[in-house]
Amino acid sequence: MKPRKQAYPQRLRRVLVATDFSESSTHAIGRAAYLPLEAGAKLLVTHALPSRMPTEVGTRALQGTARELERVAERLRKALRTAGSSATVETHISRGKPVDALLRRADAFGAELILLGRHGAKPLRNMFLGSTAENVIRRGHLPVLIANRQATGPYLRPVAAVDADATSRNVTGFVPTLMTPGSELTLVHAYDVPLEYAVFPGLPSKERTQYQKTFKAAAERKLSALRRELDARGVPHQLVMENGGSRSIVLEFVDDQGADLLALGTRARSGVAYALLGSVATDLIREAKCDVLVVREREPAA
Known part of the structure; x- marks a missing residue:
């Protein structure tokens, strides 16, 4: 029996958007307005403040952050209304180290996706490693969407780097x-021809092709x-x-086709920083010019 086709696409209901009020965070806020959202979806815009500050400084910082956070949230609300979305936007100020605070709030909020920006005014090697984005991917379990540039509309040309493994199925x-009705997902797979350079010198052209x-x-x-499955x-x-x-x-392929989203996976209990440091996955996250979605492999049952 053929499996019954499901409704496509499934839309997001809860998204956490992290901001540090930088230009890269502006990219994340802009992208949030174009996400496929369920009617009545909730977006939470959050910022983390240090847990230890002198009382007077802490009070001023809290008040200033609250005002700026509300301005950011109001811009997002207006963008959502313009897009005809009924999604609501809330704000939250966390205390503590940014990554810890962000992941705690994402779990408490019941987020399905974490959206954040990536600082781009750095050398390639430092653009991703050690950043908030890297640590959120490494230590969290939710899909993470990294907004790498200003959003001009919904995703129309998504690409997924795939292999025949569980991480690709998760992706x-x-x-x-995240796809828009009418768009098409391109799966890109690089396959290996073992001993190609050793074997080919001794083979005729026809046999090489075969x-x-x-x-x-x-x-x-x-x-x-x-x-x-797709x-x-x-x-x-x-x-x-x-x-x-x-x-x-x-x-x-991403550059030639003008892809606006690259999706890929990482493995559970290791993440980019542990198992994939310097590998293909990390290079793709560092160097892709479009937005990047990273989906973690599900943790094995205890």
């Missing part, structure tokens, strides 16, 4: 939530379950496969 399970096709076909078979949910998609390194293939 393709969530990314349709050798490559063998491994491409194997990769397609491994991804077939992922595609069936078909069952009624998610329009296409698969692009290239032989070579994942980093260069994905980044080149």
Whole structure:
């Protein structure tokens, strides 16, 4: 029996938007206004203040932060009304280290997504590592959307970097939530041809081509379950496969196609900073010019 197609897309109901009042945070606020939101959805705009400050300084900081936070929230409310959304916007000031405070508030709020900006006026190597975004991904469990540039509309050209593993299924399970009706998800997969440079010198051109096709076909078979799941949910998609390194293939495709969202996954209990430091995933997050969605692998049951 064929699985029944589900309604597409599923819309967001609760989103936490982090702000430090910087330009990159402005990108996050702007993106929030274009998210596919359920009727009556709630957005929480939050900022963290240090837990220890002299009383007088702390009082002034709290009052000033509250005023600025409300101004940011009101801009978002106006943008949502312009978009015809009935979503509501609340504010919250947390105390403590930004990452700890943000993750606590996200859990208390019941957030389905954390949205934040990425500081861009830094060298590539320092743009992501050690940032709030990196630590939220590494230590949290919720999907994280990093707004890398000013939003001009909903996502129309989303791309997901995929492999035949659980992290890719988690990504393709969530990314349709951010898609606009009528848009198509492009799955990009880089496959490997073992010993290509050692084998090819001794093969005629026709046999070289067949050798490559063998491994491409194997990769397609491994991804077939992922595609069936998307078909069952009624998610329009296409698969692009290239032989070579994942980093260069994905980044080149994102740039060439003008993608506005790149989605990828990380593994549970490790995250980017532990298991993927210096790897393809971290490079993609650092270097992608579009917004980036990172979905964590689900934690195993205790």
